[in-house]
Amino acid sequence: MKKRYTIVFLLTVFAACKKDSNHTISTDPKEGLIKISEGYALGAATKVELWSQTTITTGHNKLFLALYDSLSNQSITKAGIQVLPVMDMDMNGMQMSHAAPCFQPESNQAENTLFPCAAVFTMPGAAAGQNKWSFKVTVKKEGQNNSAIALLPLEVKASLPARVKMISTADGAKLVVSCFLPANPKIGINEMELTIHRQQDKMTFLPVDDYVVSMTPEMPAMGHGSPNNINPVITKNGRYKGKVNFTMTGEWRINLGLSKAGQNLNTFFDLTF
Amino acid sequence: MDPATIYTEPVNLKSIEVRNGGEGMSMGATVGGTLNLKLADAVIDSNVRLSGSMASGYYSAAASVQNVLAMNYSANRWALRVSGVYRKAGDYMDGLGQRIAFSQYEKLNTSVSGKYLVSKNSLIKADFLLDDGWNIGFPALPMDVGYAKARIASLSYELKGQPGILQEMDAKVYANSVRHAMDDTRRPTVTMHMDMPGESHTLGAFFQFRLKPRGKHILKLKTDFYYNSVKADMTMYPQGAAPMYMKTWPENHQVVAGLFLEDGIFLNEKSRLDLKLRVEIASSKLADQMGKNQFAVLGYEVHQPLNRFLKNVNVSYTRFLSPLFTVYVSGGLNERSPTTSERFGFYLFNRMDNHDYVGNPLLKNEQAWNGELNLLFSTTDFSWKLTAFGSLVQHYIIGKTQPELSVMTTGAAGVRAYENIPSAKLFGAESSFNYQFFHQHFILNNTWKWLQGEDHRNNPLPLIAPIKTITSLRFLHRRLFLQAENEISLRQNQVSLDFGEKETRGYTVFNLRSGYSFAMSRYQLNFSAGIENLFNKAYAEHLDWGSMLRPGRNIYGMLTLKF
Numbered sequence: 001m002k003k004r005y006t007i008v009f010l011l012t013v014f015a016a017c018k019k020d021s022n023h024t025i026s027t028d029p030k031e032g033l034i035k036i037s038e039g040y041a042l043g044a045a046t047k048v049e050l051w052s053q054t055t056i057t058t059g060h061n062k063l064f065l066a067l068y069d070s071l072s073n074q075s076i077t078k079a080g081i082q083v084l085p086v087m088d089m090d091m092n093g094m095q096m097s098h099a100a101p102c103f104q105p106e107s108n109q110a111e112n113t114l115f116p117c118a119a120v121f122t123m124p125g126a127a128a129g130q131n132k133w134s135f136k137v138t139v140k141k142e143g144q145n146n147s148a149i150a151l152l153p154l155e156v157k158a159s160l161p162a163r164v165k166m167i168s169t170a171d172g173a174k175l176v177v178s179c180f181l182p183a184n185p186k187i188g189i190n191e192m193e194l195t196i197h198r199q200q201d202k203m204t205f206l207p208v209d210d211y212v213v214s215m216t217p218e219m220p221a222m223g224h225g226s227p228n229n230i231n232p233v234i235t236k237n238g239r240y241k242g243k244v245n246f247t248m249t250g251e252w253r254i255n256l257g258l259s260k261a262g263q264n265l266n267t268f269f270d271l272t273f
Numbered sequence: 274m275d276p277a278t279i280y281t282e283p284v285n286l287k288s289i290e291v292r293n294g295g296e297g298m299s300m301g302a303t304v305g306g307t308l309n310l311k312l313a314d315a316v317i318d319s320n321v322r323l324s325g326s327m328a329s330g331y332y333s334a335a336a337s338v339q340n341v342l343a344m345n346y347s348a349n350r351w352a353l354r355v356s357g358v359y360r361k362a363g364d365y366m367d368g369l370g371q372r373i374a375f376s377q378y379e380k381l382n383t384s385v386s387g388k389y390l391v392s393k394n395s396l397i398k399a400d401f402l403l404d405d406g407w408n409i410g411f412p413a414l415p416m417d418v419g420y421a422k423a424r425i426a427s428l429s430y431e432l433k434g435q436p437g438i439l440q441e442m443d444a445k446v447y448a449n450s451v452r453h454a455m456d457d458t459r460r461p462t463v464t465m466h467m468d469m470p471g472e473s474h475t476l477g478a479f480f481q482f483r484l485k486p487r488g489k490h491i492l493k494l495k496t497d498f499y500y501n502s503v504k505a506d507m508t509m510y511p512q513g514a515a516p517m518y519m520k521t522w523p524e525n526h527q528v529v530a531g532l533f534l535e536d537g538i539f540l541n542e543k544s545r546l547d548l549k550l551r552v553e554i555a556s557s558k559l560a561d562q563m564g565k566n567q568f569a570v571l572g573y574e575v576h577q578p579l580n581r582f583l584k585n586v587n588v589s590y591t592r593f594l595s596p597l598f599t600v601y602v603s604g605g606l607n608e609r610s611p612t613t614s615e616r617f618g619f620y621l622f623n624r625m626d627n628h629d630y631v632g633n634p635l636l637k638n639e640q641a642w643n644g645e646l647n648l649l650f651s652t653t654d655f656s657w658k659l660t661a662f663g664s665l666v667q668h669y670i671i672g673k674t675q676p677e678l679s680v681m682t683t684g685a686a687g688v689r690a691y692e693n694i695p696s697a698k699l700f701g702a703e704s705s706f707n708y709q710f711f712h713q714h715f716i717l718n719n720t721w722k723w724l725q726g727e728d729h730r731n732n733p734l735p736l737i738a739p740i741k742t743i744t745s746l747r748f749l750h751r752r753l754f755l756q757a758e759n760e761i762s763l764r765q766n767q768v769s770l771d772f773g774e775k776e777t778r779g780y781t782v783f784n785l786r787s788g789y790s791f792a793m794s795r796y797q798l799n800f801s802a803g804i805e806n807l808f809n810k811a812y813a814e815h816l817d818w819g820s821m822l823r824p825g826r827n828i829y830g831m832l833t834l835k836f
Contacts, residue, residue, distance in 0.1 A: 187519065188566025221465065221511030224679035228572050245570040247620070248681075250509070250517025272515045 029112040037152035041139040044148030059163025060178040065115040077110040080140035085119045101197035101205035120178045127153035161270035174199040179269040194240040207238025214257040315352035315388040330831030334824040337362030351389045358382040367822035368811030375410035394434045413819040419456025425449040441483035471505025495533040523564020527557040551585040581610040601647040611636040615691045620681040633691045637668040660703045669697035695729040716747040735772035739765035758784040765815040780812035802830040
């Protein structure tokens with residue numbers, strides 16, 4: 001009799017547990033992301049993984065870093081991180097390197113175990129060979145005085161149509177302008193974002209916050225545009241946000257005018273949907 | 274677009290009823306008036322089993338042919354009528370002797386109508402109309418209509434001569450469906466090929482009752498309902514690039530329900546008062562997300578259905594002053610809600626003014642105060658009707674040029690959006706005169722019409738035809754008739770400059786017509802022939818956009834066999 005009660009009790013407990021476990025939805029922070037590369041920050045006993053929503057192409061790419069203790073394989077959720085995309089070129093034996101604009105993680109605290117950051121790749125390159133890209137990640141773990149560097153090789157494909165443009169200003173400076181839209185542009189109102197960086201030297205790109213941007217989309221096949229676009233305006237760190245309107249599907253060209261102190265620059269970005 | 278008006282051939286028509294202002298409100302909420310086309314019925318006549326007519330005609334200006342066949346078969350309690358019309362026209366020649374390329378068309382119209390007498394006082398009627406047009410040229414456009422197909426069907430039940438309070442009843446269900454597509458594949462130089470298909474489907478029903486006269490009152494009641502769905506889109510194919518797609522009529526559903534009441538009051542032998550009242554609820558909704566997004570680009574949120582309540586009231590008074598002279602006065606308030614195109618059209622091309630039109634979902638109802646005065650004078654040989662009318666329309670809906678919007682249709686002159694202007698005035702007069710003389714061997718007929726429209730700043734409204742008068746003199750002798758006609762349209766200089774309208778010159782055109790009928794024992798053979806635009810005048814009407822010249826001299830002949 002007692003045994004029977006125990007069984008009933010246990011069954012009830014199991015049933016309750018099962019029900020509970022159904023309610024807790026396990027969210028994998030990396031769900032829907034693609035692993036691009038990984039490497040070790042030697043001296044910090046840290047494994048660094050680079051993740052992205054899409055394969056990496058020239059232009060703006062939103063990236064995620066995941067850090068693990070290389071001994072315990074435990075996720076590291078607090079660390080000071082600096083990133084820099086570096087292109088190493090070998091031109092007939094002549095070595096040359098340059099960087100690309102990037103956006104640092106905003107906090108030393110991970111968001112759901114990931115550190116979001118971004119980079120604007122300016123040219124295509126492979127993970128190894130003559131023109132190779134690497135993502136240089138400088139990690140300073142909490143409680144450590146020294147930082148360690150991980151170099152993550154990665155492949156960058158050419159975006160088509162181009163999502164990044166390099167333009168020269170009147171005073172000879174180089175600007176890197178990238179434009180990105182939602183993954184699936186639609187007929188109607190679309191959020192759009194621009195980034196503008198000025199190249200200071202080969203390894204340094206500074207965000208430029210004081211351009212006045214005007215935007216005029218057009219369909220080159222027809223010569224018509226769309227009404228009520230909202231010109232991108234600066235949010236922070238060289239990022240400009242606006243709204244672009246498409247009245248129909250097809251090939252569109254987004255013409256941009258950048259003006260500052262009486263100087264005007266023009267560029268454009270194409271897209272087809 | 275009223276499918277019945279476009280897709281009806283004269284051979285299918287029994288009558289056309291034109292009602293100005295709010296007079297036609299039993300048909301639906303209206304501001305400008307209505308056109309009620311009554312289709313020809315099958316005729317039940319047990320004495321004539323089979324009757325009908327066959328006709329064939331030729332018109333020189335466009336080397337066009339027309340063939341008509343109509344047959345009626347009658348049994349004792351039922352009858353069936355079948356008719357068919359086939360037309361084919363080439364490119365016409367204008368008054369300068371130039372061929373107008375792409376003015377051709379081809380069209381087949383078929384209708385079947387059946388009637389069954391259920392009892393002495395009740396009958397069931399079924400109608401089906403099929404109208405197929407294809408290769409319809411639009412000379413002033415870079416493209417033609419590839420096909421236009423209409424299917425109109427209805428089933429009705431009529432009950433008459435009932436003893437109770439309900440004396441007459443008329444119930445009808447109907448459905449119509451129209452599909453059309455533009456076609457540019459026949460044009461020699463097409464910068465960009467495009468597909469522009471569209472369709473409209475309507476399903477409706479009405480019940481109409483006439484109550485037993487009570488004292489001086491005769492009451493009529495009608496309730497009606499319809500559902501309409503429209504959609505149209507456009508795909509353009511630029512060379513070596515991705516196709517471009519948009520919805521020119523985003524899928525739109527409209528439901529309308531109305532209630533109409535008419536009271537005819539016979540005040541005394543000499544005067545009569547008519548009261549008409551109609552209330553209507555209309556709800557329309559954009560049904561596709563892409564259409565909603567398109568309108569977001571124009572700055573409109575169109576997620577909610579748009580509901581409207583419409584009121585139409587009309588009072589008229591008829592006074593029989595003498596056996597020869599009658600005065601008829603009417604006035605009222607009428608409302609209409611914006612049409613689907615006025616609300617939800619997206620870069621819809623309008624060939625009237627060569628502009629792309631975008632809709633405005635926030636348009637208010639048009640509201641018109643109408644007044645009309647009619648004088649009728651008639652003797653056995655002479656009749657004259659003179660009408661003066663005026664409307665003050667509040668929230669008048671008009672297309673205004675939007676310089677910041679760029680055209681979608683190749684060749685269009687600009688983009689216009691519908692707007693409510695505070696008010697507009699429309700006024701005018703009409704005369705219709707008929708005189709038979711010389712032992713009724715001669716009939717003189719004259720009609721003229723004058724219409725003027727002004728906006729709230731007293732500027733002329735666009736798309737107003739100038740004064741036009743048509744005079745005809747017909748000579749009848751036994752089986753022969755000869756007729757001379759003259760059509761005069763005055764210059765239109767009251768044009769809307771904002772609208773980009775230009776003045777149109779006046780013109781005078783003469784036509785000659787004749788007919789002779791041979792009577793045989795069981796048949797009748799009619800021959801008619803004539804010359805339209807006798808002096809080969811090169812002319813265009815004010816409402817012909819692009820001032821595309823109308824056909825020049827047209828010699829025609831037609832043979833009709835009735836049996």
